[in-house]
Amino acid sequence: MRNQRDSSGYIFGNITSKVNSSKYVTFAVLDRGYFLEYYGNRTVVNKEKACRLMFHKIESAAYDIRCNVGGEIDFLRKVPCPENSLCVDEDTPWNVVKGHQLTFVVEDVNQPRFWYISLVACYQDPETCNWHHYTEEIELNYDLWLVNGNPNVSSFNPLVYQFSFDKQDTVELYVVFFLVYMVLVPLQVYAAMRQHHPVTRLFTASLILEFLALSLILIHVLKFSLDGEGVQQLAVAGDILDILSRASFMLLLLLLAKGWAVTRQEFTWKPLVFGIWFLYGVVHILLYVWNMTEVDIIEDIDEYQTWPGWLIIIFRTLIMVWFLFELRNTMMYEHNTQKLNFFLHFGASALVWFIYLPIIALIALQVSALWRFKLLLGITYSADCLAYCVMTHLLWPTRSEQYFLLAEETDLGDELDEFNEAPHVINSYTALSSGHRRIPSEPPDLTKIIA
Numbered sequence: 420m421r422n423q424r425d426s427s428g429y430i431f432g433n434i435t436s437k438v439n440s441s442k443y444v445t446f447a448v449l450d451r452g453y454f455l456e457y458y459g460n461r462t463v464v465n466k467e468k469a470c471r472l473m474f475h476k477i478e479s480a481a482y483d484i485r486c487n488v489g490g491e492i493d494f495l496r497k498v499p500c501p502e503n504s505l506c507v508d509e510d511t512p513w514n515v516v517k518g519h520q521l522t523f524v525v526e527d528v529n530q531p532r533f534w535y536i537s538l539v540a541c542y543q544d545p546e547t548c549n550w551h552h553y554t555e556e557i558e559l560n561y562d563l564w565l566v567n568g569n570p571n572v573s574s575f576n577p578l579v580y581q582f583s584f585d586k587q588d589t590v591e592l593y594v595v596f597f598l599v600y601m602v603l604v605p606l607q608v609y610a611a612m613r614q615h616h617p618v619t620r621l622f623t624a625s626l627i628l629e630f631l632a633l634s635l636i637l638i639h640v641l642k643f644s645l646d647g648e649g650v651q652q653l654a655v656a657g658d659i660l661d662i663l664s665r666a667s668f669m670l671l672l673l674l675l676a677k678g679w680a681v682t683r684q685e686f687t688w689k690p691l692v693f694g695i696w697f698l699y700g701v702v703h704i705l706l707y708v709w710n711m712t713e714v715d716i717i718e719d720i721d722e723y724q725t726w727p728g729w730l731i732i733i734f735r736t737l738i739m740v741w742f743l744f745e746l747r748n749t750m751m752y753e754h755n756t757q758k759l760n761f762f763l764h765f766g767a768s769a770l771v772w773f774i775y776l777p778i779i780a781l782i783a784l785q786v787s788a789l790w791r792f793k794l795l796l797g798i799t800y801s802a803d804c805l806a807y808c809v810m811t812h813l814l815w816p817t818r819s820e821q822y823f824l825l826a827e828e829t830d831l832g833d834e835l836d837e838f839n840e841a842p843h844v845i846n847s848y849t850a851l852s853s854g855h856r857r858i859p860s861e862p863p864d865l866t867k868i869i870a
Contacts, residue, residue: 478550481493635654658707735777
């Protein structure tokens with residue numbers, strides 16, 4: 420039978436200071452139910468009052484050897500801890516992870532919960548049990564680990580151990596899609612080498628950007644699963660490349676909807692098309708920056724529940740309507756059956772790609788934050804991957820040559836060779852030889868034969 424503590428969450432580490440002080444500050448580990456009130460009272464201007472309000476609810480439930488022996492929840496530690504020793508609140512040394520000064524064991528039996536850690540300049544007077552503001556300056560050195568699984572055993576799952584519950588199992592998602600793109604990208608590169616066409620090149624560039632983005636993110640999460648840190652710069656670069664990939668893919672869809680390289684070699688309103696594409700990319704990147712810097716991690720929202728998020732969804736929806744309008748005009752102009760068949764399949768797949776984001780953004784409003792990230796990630800990557808697979812199929816050289824307008828100059832060398840082997844040319848050679856003339860080893864000049 421599996422030990423329950425082996426599947427618990429652990430928060431452990433060291434908090435020390437080079438300056439000795441007679442008072443301590445407080446390190447708090449709180450679940451969301453206690454943390455929201457605690458966090459909300461931090462803005463009270465009077466710091467003494469703020470400390471009392473922040474711990475008003477917590478002190479009735481938190482265990483303290485002097486002020487609340489009846490408390491049942493392990494929420495607080497007095498820090499800094501003595502050098503090379505356990506924190507003063509650690510009364511069960513066997514519970515502390517070896518080599519560290521403090522340990523919290525989080526056991527959520529019924530359902531997962533979000534837990535938050537906080538260092539606050541408040542302390543509880545051991546005599547009066549009242550909370551006060553710590554007025555002195557103190558510099559703390561800390562090394563803290565937040566893991567899912569018992570760090571004292573070697574059987575923990577490395578794909579779960581370092582990750583918060585809402586991001587567990589995402590490594591497997593990244594690996595699966597990486598393997599799919601490992602097959603898809605070489606196929607498309609091969610197709611692009613066989614068919615030198617601007618549509619194929621643009622699509623190949625978009626696909627390669629997506630593959631590079633996924634590769635960088637995968638490196639980050641794999642390293643994160645090993646050390647709990649990862650390479651954040653790679654993750655950010657991967658996210659930016661992912662945005663650029665989707666923006667370039669959207670440009671391709673708009674150009675094809677206008678019939679570029681299928682119905683016509685040139686298209687109208689070029690500044691408008693490229694302007695909207697550029698604006699969409701910029702807005703998407705700004706949304707990403709906003710989400711990384713302005714959205715409080717405490718808030719139970721994702722990027723599409725902010726006003727920049729709604730802006731990008733509305734923008735994408737308007738582009739989708741414009742896409743359908745342009746595609747309809749192109750199909751009314753086109754009369755070739757094969758090209759119309761291409762536009763039908765292309766339009767259906769592109770419409771799915773356009774509309775999935777607004778739909779899942781609405782669905783995410785009803786989904787718990789514990790599952791929301793995985794839902795958005797899974798559907799987004801699945802929709803993008805499906806769109807790339809469909810486009811690879813539609814633009815494969817043996818199919819696309821039926822409806823692409825090829826603007827490259829035609830090589831007449833092969834046609835000239837065939838002409839040289841034509842029957843009337845051979846007959847001319849025979850006529851020349853019948854007059855007892857020496858037949859040259861090389862074919863005679865074509866202009867003389869015709870003459």
